[in-house]
Amino acid sequence: MLGEFEIIARYFAPLAEGTPGALGLGDDAAVLSPPAGEDLVFTTDTIVSGVHFLSDDPPDQVARKLLRVNLSDLAAMGARPLGYLLSFTLPATVDEAWIEGFAQGLASDQDTYAVGLLGGDTTSTPGPTTLSLTAVGRVPAGRALRRGGAKLGDIVFVSGTIGDSALGLEILQGRRTVEMESDRERLVDRYRLPRPRMALGRELLERGLASAAIDVSDGLAADLGHICASSGVGAEIDAVDVPLSAAVQRLVESDAGCLVTALTGGDDYELMFTVPERLAGEVGKLAVELDLPLTRIGVLAGAGGVIVRGADGEAMELGPGGWTHF
Numbered sequence: 001m002l003g004e005f006e007i008i009a010r011y012f013a014p015l016a017e018g019t020p021g022a023l024g025l026g027d028d029a030a031v032l033s034p035p036a037g038e039d040l041v042f043t044t045d046t047i048v049s050g051v052h053f054l055s056d057d058p059p060d061q062v063a064r065k066l067l068r069v070n071l072s073d074l075a076a077m078g079a080r081p082l083g084y085l086l087s088f089t090l091p092a093t094v095d096e097a098w099i100e101g102f103a104q105g106l107a108s109d110q111d112t113y114a115v116g117l118l119g120g121d122t123t124s125t126p127g128p129t130t131l132s133l134t135a136v137g138r139v140p141a142g143r144a145l146r147r148g149g150a151k152l153g154d155i156v157f158v159s160g161t162i163g164d165s166a167l168g169l170e171i172l173q174g175r176r177t178v179e180m181e182s183d184r185e186r187l188v189d190r191y192r193l194p195r196p197r198m199a200l201g202r203e204l205l206e207r208g209l210a211s212a213a214i215d216v217s218d219g220l221a222a223d224l225g226h227i228c229a230s231s232g233v234g235a236e237i238d239a240v241d242v243p244l245s246a247a248v249q250r251l252v253e254s255d256a257g258c259l260v261t262a263l264t265g266g267d268d269y270e271l272m273f274t275v276p277e278r279l280a281g282e283v284g285k286l287a288v289e290l291d292l293p294l295t296r297i298g299v300l301a302g303a304g305g306v307i308v309r310g311a312d313g314e315a316m317e318l319g320p321g322g323w324t325h326f
């Protein structure tokens with residue numbers, strides 16, 4: 001196994017070459033000049049083997065997931081990424097090939113998202129692989145999208161499709177089977193590789209469309225609950241309106257329980273946002289421009305809490321509505 005400083009020099013320093021503030025990963029900290037007229041946006045998320053990814057997930061995809069779950073939080077704020085810090089904590093059982101694959105995954109997504117490594121930390125652990133990333137982004141001063149601006153009567157939208165990832169995880173865990181191999185591939189891919197909606201977040205901010213926004217990490221129902229709690233309103237959504245991929249639809253047809261998994265399973269990394277009714281027509285145009293489904297799923301109504309109506313019009317029983325760690 002390589003030494004700590006060899007890992008940094010061989011695998012991480014090349015990822016910092018395009019980021020001047022990283023100072024070549026040779027100093028005690030990174031330095032960033034705040035862009036004039038803009039606010040800096042900071043977010044950090046950790047992923048742990050066995051909790052957020054599976055120990056046999058390919059290392060390049062683990063790396064890309066780590067970066068992407070953080071970029072998704074920047075997208076939810078309407079921010080453009082500037083750079084990121086990486087905290088890399090490995091058990092002694094991990095070999096160099098895993099580290100190499102991990103670094104390759106980061107290199108590939110650095111290109112995709114035009115972002116570079118600013119610095120980080122490399123340590124060992126007697127526990128599971130634990131990867132933490134802090135992303136820094138920028139928004140026009142005072143304009144970050146927030147969770148708390150939603151008003152009664154605003155329309156609730158969500159991007160993409162919901163539930164693919166949670167059902168992909170069930171497949172990988174051997175808890176669910178699908179008939180078509182292409183469905184399996186789609187769902188597993190969505191579990192391993194989120195698609196952070198960077199352009200959507202940016203456009204919602206620039207066009208002044210969203211009164212509130214969040215990325216769906218814990219589960220659609222729970223994350224709508226976070227918008228409601230921050231905004232002091234309630235929400236009513238119709239489960240039949242929640243966008244499902246063909247693969248998830250096929251699963252729901254054979255087992256209605258899959259719909260509950262889709263609504264509460266999380267790991268979607270889609271954006272959910274609220275739009276004042278008079279602006280709701282603009283969302284369809286944005287969907288066409290971005291080539292991304294943006295689906296109306298409900299409305300903000302009531303004093304608090306989220307009601308999800310099933311096909312029979314009755315409120316579904318969804319428990320906490322999403323993932324919590326404790």
Ligand SMILES: Nc1ncnc2c1ncn2[C@@H]1O[C@H](COP(=O)(O)OP(=O)(O)O)[C@@H](O)[C@H]1O
Pocket residue numbers: 045073217218
């Ligand atoms: N240990 C912590 N210290 C400080 N702030 C935290 C901590 N854990 C979570 N937060 C903050 O609490 C809020 C909710 O966190 P979280 O549910 O992880 O958000 P997200 O789902 O967008 O990642 C965020 O503003 C986050 O920065």
Ligand SMILES: Cc1ncc(C[n+]2csc(CCOP(=O)(O)OP(=O)(O)O)c2C)c(N)n1
Pocket residue numbers: 045046050051052053054069169217218265266267323
């Ligand atoms: C092996 C495995 N088991 C379970 C899950 C499901 N899961 C774990 S954490 C989580 C919620 C999102 O993670 P969290 O740490 O809460 O991130 P944040 O909400 O802060 O973005 C979900 C749905 C998973 N992704 N992988």
Ligand SMILES: [Mg+2]
Pocket residue numbers: 044045
């Ligand atoms: Mg978080």
Ligand SMILES: [Mg+2]
Pocket residue numbers: 072073076214215216217
């Ligand atoms: Mg979030």
Ligand SMILES: [Mg+2]
Pocket residue numbers: 217218323
């Ligand atoms: Mg969470």
